[in-house]
Amino acid sequence: MRLLALGVDHRSAPATVREALAFGDDRLGAGLHALRDAFPGNEFVVLSTCNRVEVYAAGPAGDIPGVDALTAFLADFHGLNPETIAGHLVGYHDEAVVGHLFRVAASLESLVLGEGQILGQVREAYRAAVDRQGAGPVFHTVFQNALRVGKLVREKTGMDQGKLSVASVAVDLAREVFDTFADKTVLVIGAGKMGDLTLQHLKNLSPGRILIVNRNPERAQAAAEKWRGEPVPFDRLNQALIEADLVISTTAAAEPVVNYDQYVRVQRARRNRLALILDIAIPRDFDPRIGDLDQVTLYHVDDLRAQAEQNLSRRRKGVDPALLIIERETAACYAAVRQQQDAGALLRQLGDRADQIRRRELDHLFQNLPQLSDADREAIAHMAARLQNQFLHHPRAAVRSAAAEAAAAPEAPHPILSAVRHLFGLADPPAPSSLKKIT
Amino acid sequence: MDRLQILCFAGTYGLALAVELARLFVRSELRWHLGVGLTFLGWCVQTLYLANIAWSGRTPLPVTSAFESVMVLSWVVALIGLYLMVQWPRKVAVGFFTLPLVLGLILGAAWFVPRAAEGRDWEGATAFWGTVHGIFLLAGAVCASLAFAAGLMYLAQMRRLKSKQTRNFGFSLPSLEQSERVNRGAIVAAFPLLTAGLLIGALLSAVELRKGGGGPHAGVPWYDPKVLSAFGMWLVFAGLLHARFRPSMRGRTVMMLTIAAFAFLVFTWVGVEALRLPTAHGAPRTAGGPP
Numbered sequence: 001m002r003l004l005a006l007g008v009d010h011r012s013a014p015a016t017v018r019e020a021l022a023f024g025d026d027r028l029g030a031g032l033h034a035l036r037d038a039f040p041g042n043e044f045v046v047l048s049t050c051n052r053v054e055v056y057a058a059g060p061a062g063d064i065p066g067v068d069a070l071t072a073f074l075a076d077f078h079g080l081n082p083e084t085i086a087g088h089l090v091g092y093h094d095e096a097v098v099g100h101l102f103r104v105a106a107s108l109e110s111l112v113l114g115e116g117q118i119l120g121q122v123r124e125a126y127r128a129a130v131d132r133q134g135a136g137p138v139f140h141t142v143f144q145n146a147l148r149v150g151k152l153v154r155e156k157t158g159m160d161q162g163k164l165s166v167a168s169v170a171v172d173l174a175r176e177v178f179d180t181f182a183d184k185t186v187l188v189i190g191a192g193k194m195g196d197l198t199l200q201h202l203k204n205l206s207p208g209r210i211l212i213v214n215r216n217p218e219r220a221q222a223a224a225e226k227w228r229g230e231p232v233p234f235d236r237l238n239q240a241l242i243e244a245d246l247v248i249s250t251t252a253a254a255e256p257v258v259n260y261d262q263y264v265r266v267q268r269a270r271r272n273r274l275a276l277i278l279d280i281a282i283p284r285d286f287d288p289r290i291g292d293l294d295q296v297t298l299y300h301v302d303d304l305r306a307q308a309e310q311n312l313s314r315r316r317k318g319v320d321p322a323l324l325i326i327e328r329e330t331a332a333c334y335a336a337v338r339q340q341q342d343a344g345a346l347l348r349q350l351g352d353r354a355d356q357i358r359r360r361e362l363d364h365l366f367q368n369l370p371q372l373s374d375a376d377r378e379a380i381a382h383m384a385a386r387l388q389n390q391f392l393h394h395p396r397a398a399v400r401s402a403a404a405e406a407a408a409a410p411e412a413p414h415p416i417l418s419a420v421r422h423l424f425g426l427a428d429p430p431a432p433s434s435l436k437k438i439t
Numbered sequence: 440m441d442r443l444q445i446l447c448f449a450g451t452y453g454l455a456l457a458v459e460l461a462r463l464f465v466r467s468e469l470r471w472h473l474g475v476g477l478t479f480l481g482w483c484v485q486t487l488y489l490a491n492i493a494w495s496g497r498t499p500l501p502v503t504s505a506f507e508s509v510m511v512l513s514w515v516v517a518l519i520g521l522y523l524m525v526q527w528p529r530k531v532a533v534g535f536f537t538l539p540l541v542l543g544l545i546l547g548a549a550w551f552v553p554r555a556a557e558g559r560d561w562e563g564a565t566a567f568w569g570t571v572h573g574i575f576l577l578a579g580a581v582c583a584s585l586a587f588a589a590g591l592m593y594l595a596q597m598r599r600l601k602s603k604q605t606r607n608f609g610f611s612l613p614s615l616e617q618s619e620r621v622n623r624g625a626i627v628a629a630f631p632l633l634t635a636g637l638l639i640g641a642l643l644s645a646v647e648l649r650k651g652g653g654g655p656h657a658g659v660p661w662y663d664p665k666v667l668s669a670f671g672m673w674l675v676f677a678g679l680l681h682a683r684f685r686p687s688m689r690g691r692t693v694m695m696l697t698i699a700a701f702a703f704l705v706f707t708w709v710g711v712e713a714l715r716l717p718t719a720h721g722a723p724r725t726a727g728g729p730p
Contacts, residue, residue, distance in 0.1 A: 155467065156466055156467070158466055173600075177614055178614055178616045179617040180616070272686040272689040273689075274690075291601070294690035297600045303603045306603070307603070311605055
């Protein structure tokens with residue numbers, strides 16, 4: 001049994017190549033069917049996301065497609081020139097395939113370290129392959145383990161903790177201040193690009209009202225239409241501040257738009273309700289002393305950036321422990337796959353050997369007793385087959401049960417498997433193939 | 440023997456607290472399950488302990504002494520804490536705040552509060568109203584404990600937000616709004632309960648004083664340290680309720696006042712006995728007794 005992974009990712013190929021090789025939802029089924037038709041007897045899973053397109057293959061050593069064959073297939077399927085894509089494709093063999101998939105599922109190979117989407121994408125890719133009979137026993141084990149390891153790494157290292165963009169840090173902050181948003185009013189002052197992005201994220205919290213204040217009424221109107229908010233004239237800023245619970249300020253004003261004394265009066269009029277102010281403008285729109293007021297949380301864009309950087313550095317600290325987990329789990333998973341394969345091969349060997357002996361003995365008997373009628377011969381052959389099955393029933397059951405146990409603790413070969421080989425005089429399994437990464 | 444029994448469930452709560460503290464270093468589903476399991480085990484053992492006290496006493500509710508009341512208070516707080524631990528997302532560090540409170544109440548009661556009952560000799564209507572007095576004060580104390588825990592959570596969260604630090608690994612707190620809401624609701628509920636409990640106690644004492652006689656039926660004079668501290672506590676809670684509804688005092692001020700009010704409540708409840716001040720409340724069975 002061999003494993004192969006071949007594909008492109010955000011490091012090896014530009015977006016144009018990734019797009020050209022992508023298996024969209026409409027083409028994924030066709031792709032899996034085409035792979036099975038082109039390379040029968042193999043298992044396939046196709047992982048296709050914005051940042052990576054990878055084909056995972058597993059099959060008997062003689063049947064599994066090589067890198068060249070799979071490259072030719074990809075080029076043919078997408079109508080591309082093989083030479084155009086060959087330079088961008090990265091491949092892994094055998095145990096390295098398992099390690100690579102585990103790193104992908106744990107988001108160590110992602111463009112944004114620790115992002116959560118990839119685990120769902122791996123799950124979807126596996127599910128699509130199962131639905132189309134692309135995945136078999138090998139990929140059941142490997143992909144189910146990948147999903148488990150992806151979760152485990154996040155759980156143990158906190159790799160998914162803390163957001164990495166200013167806008168998503170702002171959303172996290174809003175959740176730390178407020179519990180519900182349906183009864184909250186969001187006020188946007190100005191119409192900067194960053195403010196737009198932040199509001200786009202905050203919209204997911206479904207705030208009750210959105211007020212838009214801008215010196216330019218047309219711009220306020222346009223933004224209000226875009227975000228389904230209410231435009232408010234700039235001279236009514238104080239009133240809007242009184243009504244607002246969450247403020248995003250993103251003007252290009254050279255001087256602070258809201259000074260300390262002004263906001264003290266606003267906060268008094270707000271009856272000192274909780275307020276979150278996200279001052280995304282440079283220079284600042286809000287006097288920094290406003291953040292000292294009770295019940296007011298004021299974050300400048302630099303604070304949000306600093307938090308995002310802290311989160312990133314925390315995620316980076318998780319990489320080494322994550323790699324250790326992945327290394328351990330890869331070895332265990334690959335050993336489990338091999339144990340399963342060995343058990344399967346042993347069962348086949350056992351059956352073949354018994355068939356061989358039965359057929360030889362039947363031939364010998366029928367040569368010595370030529371007077372036997374066809375009906376007699378058929379009855380004797382049937383009896384011999386039944387005898388063979390009954391004799392082998394318990395050894396087969398023992399091998400299956402030993403294989404299941406060995407998969408759970410794959411460090412050493414299970415003694416039952418060795419004993420069956422020895423007792424029935426069967427050849428030893430082939431030595432494990434060496435690891436290699438091909439590029 | 441009694442303290443050994445108390446150590447059994449206090450130790451289990453202590454282990455649960457250690458597991459809860461480990462959330463700063465260990466991220467694991469198992470840690471959460473272990474923390475909840477240990478808290479539940481401690482609560483079950485404490486339930487058996489309180490059931491035994493109730494079984495051996497005359498009243499179905501073991502609230503006839505300061506010791507028993509504090510034990511029941513810690514039991515209710517542990518139950519509420521357990522409920523919140525299970526209800527809220529696993530990463531919210533509820534046990535961080537409720538378990539030290541539970542442990543503090545148990546250990547404080549076990550080591551500093553006299554065990555003797557304060558009304559076991561009462562009969563008829565006096566016994567009934569004495570129990571009602573205890574139940575109202577207990578319910579008020581439960582609300583005050585909740586307000587205290589919510590106040591601590593609010594202050595910790597506000598401090599983190601003001602210092603602009605990212606959330607600690609595996610440690611998050613309820614939102615400011617959530618803590619504020621729990622604090623507000625608990626204060627609003629605590630004040631009338633404490634007021635009713637104190638009023639019933641005062642009326643009961645006045646009736647006993649009018650009846651005259653000595654010993655346990657003598658009643659408690661107004662200048663008794665327990666009565667004075669109870670009145671002081673009521674004033675602090677009245678001030679807290681007032682502050683709660685004054686917009687200018689919302690936030691940090693109210694939370695600090697909540698902590699002070701809770702400290703006053705603990706002092707009123709067990710401080711007088713623990714410091715062995717001369718009190719006729721429950722005399723002459725208090726450990727120190729009148730000097």
